[in-house]
Amino acid sequence: MNQTLYTIDLIGTFVFAISGALAGSGKKLDIFGATFLAFVTAVGGGTVRDLLIGSLPVGWIQDINYLIAILAGVVCTYFFKRYILPLKKTFFIFDTIGIAVFTILGMNKALGLGVHPVMAIMMGMVSAVVGGVIRDTLTNEIPLIFRQEIYATACIAGGISFWLVGFVSPFPVVNVGITILVIIAIRVLAIRNRWSLPGIG
Amino acid sequence: MNQTLYTIDLIGTFVFAISGALAGSGKKLDIFGATFLAFVTAVGGGTVRDLLIGSLPVGWIQDINYLIAILAGVVCTYFFKRYILPLKKTFFIFDTIGIAVFTILGMNKALGLGVHPVMAIMMGMVSAVVGGVIRDTLTNEIPLIFRQEIYATACIAGGISFWLVGFVSPFPVVNVGITILVIIAIRVLAIRNRWSLPGIG
Amino acid sequence: MNQTLYTIDLIGTFVFAISGALAGSGKKLDIFGATFLAFVTAVGGGTVRDLLIGSLPVGWIQDINYLIAILAGVVCTYFFKRYILPLKKTFFIFDTIGIAVFTILGMNKALGLGVHPVMAIMMGMVSAVVGGVIRDTLTNEIPLIFRQEIYATACIAGGISFWLVGFVSPFPVVNVGITILVIIAIRVLAIRNRWSLPGIG
Numbered sequence: 001m002n003q004t005l006y007t008i009d010l011i012g013t014f015v016f017a018i019s020g021a022l023a024g025s026g027k028k029l030d031i032f033g034a035t036f037l038a039f040v041t042a043v044g045g046g047t048v049r050d051l052l053i054g055s056l057p058v059g060w061i062q063d064i065n066y067l068i069a070i071l072a073g074v075v076c077t078y079f080f081k082r083y084i085l086p087l088k089k090t091f092f093i094f095d096t097i098g099i100a101v102f103t104i105l106g107m108n109k110a111l112g113l114g115v116h117p118v119m120a121i122m123m124g125m126v127s128a129v130v131g132g133v134i135r136d137t138l139t140n141e142i143p144l145i146f147r148q149e150i151y152a153t154a155c156i157a158g159g160i161s162f163w164l165v166g167f168v169s170p171f172p173v174v175n176v177g178i179t180i181l182v183i184i185a186i187r188v189l190a191i192r193n194r195w196s197l198p199g200i201g
Numbered sequence: 202m203n204q205t206l207y208t209i210d211l212i213g214t215f216v217f218a219i220s221g222a223l224a225g226s227g228k229k230l231d232i233f234g235a236t237f238l239a240f241v242t243a244v245g246g247g248t249v250r251d252l253l254i255g256s257l258p259v260g261w262i263q264d265i266n267y268l269i270a271i272l273a274g275v276v277c278t279y280f281f282k283r284y285i286l287p288l289k290k291t292f293f294i295f296d297t298i299g300i301a302v303f304t305i306l307g308m309n310k311a312l313g314l315g316v317h318p319v320m321a322i323m324m325g326m327v328s329a330v331v332g333g334v335i336r337d338t339l340t341n342e343i344p345l346i347f348r349q350e351i352y353a354t355a356c357i358a359g360g361i362s363f364w365l366v367g368f369v370s371p372f373p374v375v376n377v378g379i380t381i382l383v384i385i386a387i388r389v390l391a392i393r394n395r396w397s398l399p400g401i402g
Numbered sequence: 403m404n405q406t407l408y409t410i411d412l413i414g415t416f417v418f419a420i421s422g423a424l425a426g427s428g429k430k431l432d433i434f435g436a437t438f439l440a441f442v443t444a445v446g447g448g449t450v451r452d453l454l455i456g457s458l459p460v461g462w463i464q465d466i467n468y469l470i471a472i473l474a475g476v477v478c479t480y481f482f483k484r485y486i487l488p489l490k491k492t493f494f495i496f497d498t499i500g501i502a503v504f505t506i507l508g509m510n511k512a513l514g515l516g517v518h519p520v521m522a523i524m525m526g527m528v529s530a531v532v533g534g535v536i537r538d539t540l541t542n543e544i545p546l547i548f549r550q551e552i553y554a555t556a557c558i559a560g561g562i563s564f565w566l567v568g569f570v571s572p573f574p575v576v577n578v579g580i581t582i583l584v585i586i587a588i589r590v591l592a593i594r595n596r597w598s599l600p601g602i603g
Contacts, residue, residue: 021602024548024602025602027544027548027549028549028601029544029548029549029601029602030548030549030550030598030599030600030601030602031599031600031601031602032547032548032554032555032599033545033547033548033549033602034548034602036535036545036547036548036554037548047454051252051257051453052248052257052258052259052262053257053258053262054257054258054259056257056453056454056455056456056458057454057455057456057515057517058454058456061454061455061517061518061521061525062518064518064520064521067520067521067524077602078600078602113258115258115262116262116263116265118265118268119262119265119268122268123262133237133339137338137339137539138535138539138544138545138548139544140341140542140543140544141341142228142230142339142340142341143234143237143339145233145234145237146225146228146230146231146233146234146235146237146238146339147228147229147230147231147234148231152233152237153233196231197231197232197233198231198232198279199229199230199231199232200222200225200226200230200231200232200234200235200278200279252453252458253449253458253459253460253463254458254459254463255458255459255460257458314459316459316463317463317464317466319466319469320463320466320469323469324463334438334540338539338540341542342542343429343431343540343541343542344435344438344540346434346435346438347426347429347431347432347434347435347436347438347439347540348429348430348431348432348435349432353434353438354434397432398432398433398434399432399433399480400430400431400432400433401423401426401427401431401432401433401435401436401479401480
């Protein structure tokens with residue numbers, strides 16, 4: 001189970017790195033800029049979570065596999081950009097599984113350090129969405145998730161589900177599976193039905 | 202005394218959250234984006250201070266009341282926006298008391314960890330103003346306090362006052378009171394007389 | 403040797419502070435905004451490195467000389483701006499020596515905490531370039547190093563050189579000297595020959 005989550009975590013990192021590298025398109029970035037953006041997009045959320053809960057050094061500094069996953073994402077973007085861009089649906093699926101796993105792992109890490117469950121849910125959401133916020137800020141955009149479709153909300157709902165099911169399910173795998181399904185279901189339904197949160201005006 | 206400061210700290214957090222939620226106005230943010238901005242505006246300064254001085258996990262993760270104060274600020278903004286906007290003077294007063302208390306608490310925390318007094322004064326100012334800097338950066342604006350009226354300067358003056366009076370006053374309450382008055386006086390005088398710092402050109 | 407590196411570190415901090423204070427030109431910043439920018443430009447990279455590797459409180463809070471170097475840079479910018487701006491070549495030299503020393507000191511600090519050499523090279527580069535990234539983000543620009551001439555790349559090459567030479571040279575001074583020369587050589591050659599990294603498209 002942990003091995004499976006770890007593998008999905010690395011795949012999510014790879015997918016986030018591609019999203020970061022692509023954010024440079026049309027902004028005349030060079031390959032270093034694109035790699036920098038890929039990096040902060042992929043590990044920015046987990047880094048902010050680790051800083052807030054005081055789990056230092058941050059996770060990716062202690063495991064070179066995250067760096068490798070990110071560089072692989074940048075290389076793929078550079079050479080296969082024209083083939084990647086049309087794969088929107090594939091991306092959407094991996095991205096959604098990615099944020100689900102980021103949410104679960106982030107929440108688990110916070111709970112393990114004795115953080116209050118409500119704050120742990122927030123830390124799960126932070127792990128999943130803050131990398132994208134930093135990516136957008138560095139490329140001089142107002143963060144997409146501040147106005148976009150249901151995204152962070154899906155992570156929060158998944159976190160609540162993970163917490164509640166944890167009380168009744170003796171098997172972590174069941175809990176993880178349900179949480180991932182909740183997050184995928186909310187995102188898919190939100191896009192199908194064009195759900196959006198009310199604006200602040 | 203500590204209880205009083207804690208209460209004002211929560212009120213300051215509530216007022217800062219409203220200022221963050223309002224920052225989204227006219228930028229087409231949804232309620233999640235507004236809440237995110239409210240959060241970083243209210244706790245961003247204290248978070249950066251805690252990170253710099255190494256007091257982790259950061260304060261608000263360990264006390265759910267800050268989250269409650271922030272969510273209350275967002276809910277008020279959402280439902281009572283039309284009534285809040287005209288209350289400029291009320292806001293100004295609470296905001297000024299808020300930055301005064303943020304300065305004092307931030308400085309005290311740094312001093313308690315053995316930080317050099319000059320750096321502790323800076324940490325007090327950071328606690329008070331950095332949340333607004335992050336709010337402005339996320340909404341794609343050059344931070345207001347980089348060009349606005351005397352604001353951070355008032356916090357620094359208050360911090361110096363708090364430090365100096367601490368040598369002669371045996372009563373913390375006197376010290377706190379004088380510091381709050383110094384900060385309020387500087388801000389009010391600065392606005393009345395249109396004081397501003399020289400530009401850098 | 404350590405004393406020499408420390409001195410160059412302070413000079414680099416002074417030069418970076420001037421570059422930060424000048425970033426405010428034309429943006430109507432006041433002297434506080436310019437000082438804030440000078441500060442984050444000068445210590446931003448080392449701060450992010452210290453946070454990531456968990457070396458808290460961050461370095462500059464424990465040594466008032468960095469604050470003094472930064473304030474000296476701001477004062478110089480304010481009074482001698484017209485004389486400083488034409489000194490482009492002098493600046494280029496000090497800036498390049500500065501990033502070289504920032505790279506070496508950052509890498510050494512990470513290695514001393516048991517960080518993997520590849521990550522330590524990255525931490526050296528982070529120490530040298532992230533201050534500029536924060537400066538550009540706060541002034542609402544896409545970071546210069548995301549599209550500019552060879553800059554971060556020179557730091558990475560210097561870091562690799564520092565690591566490799568460390569295996570064969572028993573004298574740190576030789577290693578430091580070679581690394582500084584590598585970084586200067588790459589930057590000078592890159593500008594002379596208009597080298598640039600490939601774009602990401």
